[in-house]
Amino acid sequence: MIRGIGTDIIEIDRISRAIKKDYFLKRAFTDSEIVMAKERNTDVFLAGNFAVKEAFVKALGIGFRGIGLKDLEVLRDKYGKPFIRICNPENIHLMDINEKNIYVSISNTNSLAVAMVVIEVD
Template identity: 30%
Template sequence: MKGIGVDIIDLERLDIHNLNFVKHILSPKEYQIFTKMNSPKRQLEFLGGRFAGKEAYMKACHVGIGAMAFHDIEILNDESGAPYLHDSHAHISISHENKYAIAFVLLEK
């Protein structure tokens, strides 16, 4: 399967204080990173980037929301800070601008 996916989210829609929602979106490793961030702004950008990235990944996989659990998809960062998915066939880019986060995923299989 090959695919592309893109998603954009308005960060103001996200509630970083609703821990049930945050844990629904983030994997356990991502949640650990989230809790160590030193500002609500950075937490919001992180959560929004992961949310958009996971939706873009599902679109690239040609599955709808609900076919995969958000917290089962993991997006981490390599040593240089670049995000990566735990799928060796997937490539991801995440960007933030003011109150938006956007992600693009390319899937090669």
């Protein structure tokens, strides 16, 4: 059964400006996300990851109430497919979610990144 669907779109320039501030970078992204971003087009990669996190909380239907940006980590499998790792499974809002039941898609243009997340529950 589908628990929720979320989508988000963000201007890549907005993230480019924000990540120049170390505070935002360390508050919004895990160390693994930052390392992966440095191996790729950093601004586009992090804009996509940020959009995924926004889309995820929209799919939950609660926004970021009780969930931190670093409670979610957006990674890529060996084929480049994005997936979410829940970094704080004890969080009351995340306890009943199996990572294998989270479906993620990211796309971008030169100026925008968009993400869609579907959360399925048993």
